Amino acid sequence: MSWQQKILRVNLTTGCCNIEPLNMTWANEYLGQRGLGSKYLLEEMDPAVDALSVENKLVIATGPLTGTMASTGGRWSVITKGPLTDAIACSNSGGKFGAELKLAGYDLVIIEGKSEKAVYLHIENEKVELCDASEVWGKTVWETEGLLQKKYSDPLMRFASIGQAGENLCRYACIVNDLHRAAGRSGVGAVMGSKNLKTIAVRGTVGVKNANPEHFMKTVNAVNNRMNDREGMSRDGTLDMIDVTNSIGSLPTRNNRQVRFEGTEKLNPSAMQTPNENGHTNLITNGACFGCTIGCGRICKIDPTHFSVKDKPQYHKASGGLEYESAYALGAACGVDDIDAATYAGFLCNEYGMDPISLGGSIAAAMELFDIGAITEKHTGGIKLEFGSAQALVTISEMTARSEGFGQDIAMGSKRLTQKYGHPDLSMSVKGQEFAGYDGRSMQGMGLAYATNNRGACHMRADPYESDFNTTEIEGKAAIVKNSQDEISFIDSSGLCLFPGGCGWTLSDYLELVDGACEGTWDMDRLKQTGERIWNLERQFNLLAGLSKADDTLPKRILEEPAEVGIGKGLVCRLGEMLPEYYELRGWDEEGRPKADTLARLGLN
Amino acid sequence: MQITIKVFGKLRHYMPAGRSAGNYLLNFKLGETLEQLLKKLPLPKDRPYLVLHNDNKIDLDQLSLTPISENDEIIVLAPVKGG
């Protein structure tokens, strides 16, 4: 058990909501969340459909450990075809929404079709209804949550919503839950917007059952005691990373023109925790997702005298602050060292529903276009879109959030934006998805991970960190990337968060929890094979969607322009040497297609 | 003589100034090696860490062979994951 063994199917075209049994054969093969959601998507949908068409489906998926007592057991995912990448998208979020959905009795919600009018989905255990959303359509995520919270007078109701960015089909619109947690990447919010679905409101009191509760609780406690290295994450969150990447020369700066940012000391954990000249401190406290004993979230306040919020009291309250990725993307990538401006742009991402990594990456690409004269103030509506300008960052973020003027171009994502203005090489993306905060020249393994990731550039799908920090030699990187991709595919399907892995947990701890909660025996071989099966299934989806080996690549800058400083000084990413080895380890042919015996071994043929 | 050493990542929390700074001033004698200098920091013995000396990564077994001089830039990091 630990699965609810139930799916909620919502057809927005017909307005029908049905409860169906979960396919338990698939649950045993794909575990849950990312794996199981991807399996349903591939089985039910032609991967070649347009991501924003009525044929695309949106799968909201929990894992077997979501909503249980396991630490970090609040994770949930959105699986769909991504409008940013035209590849499979799977965006993972925390907060409390996923656990509430599981407690309402569902493993998955499959949303299909398109509603004629704006609606929201209201779930209270088995009571499910589609409701008129005209009162919240056009409103921000925060306003929507506030209005519906008031309407239902239930403080325990949880919401996952799109903001105006999703309604306006911004290619990297996200789905925001619990005000500042998000299924952030690949544009899953635009798919929701294309279906005229504004919000999923959920309240669940059914609970989650384990096969052997006593044994499970013992496992939970034992594993918790092994999470012995979490202090840094609680205190500094993921932002701790910024000094590390900056020191080694792997902090993408000004659209990856540089790999070290001179303004890092104004964005790092010390800056966040030290009062500024007005006595204002950015960080208020940390925050945690459902059942999490780490609490890496940043709850921050913008200095009320800062130009971005001076006359806007609604932004003077504490809200979700900068994580490493948003500090990189809205800071270093744009050359901006103003922590309040970056925090404000991050607030806008939560409020209007945009992925901060892709927003920052797209603004950085536009700043480079501006720098080389490919766009001018004529295009930007008078904005001097210069690297380092906090004012430009703030203004263009507002325009993108509201789909105004040149903001509409930024909302296309860096790939489409740079194509439009004739410089596609300036998009620092893979499969159309903007880089995370690592550079593939100093971190060769990360370069390979970016290039091969099924959802485009991303830092959460492989774990080459330790190896990359230790050496820029490429020997062994293909195996590290391949094996960690498989392991992470499993963890992403469990309902647990990846971050305990940096706080003392090993893979065995995750395995013990899954084995304790689920029926059957889960051992290390089964874990790895399940992860590999999921990775290959995603690959199959992408091949059927029309992607190929040509999409497993990196921007020219990373392949041809050597890094100027740091441990990668003088190096480019040696992707061409690592990729064939990676394909071979995966059991794929030279074109990156899984061979027949690989598919047979994984039960995918 | 004195030298500034930067300590980042999780290791910062082992340092006396705690959460607010990453720069630490240490005394050293001419001819001292990186290993001798790092021994003056209250870092945990069992944690693998990364040392950068004037932008070069120094393997841990080379620390005792690397002399330091004034104005060197020395950074000590704990390898961290993800984020």
Ligand code: SF4
């Ligand atoms: S470690 Fe951070 S992201 Fe993961 S569950 Fe805890 S608070 Fe959420």
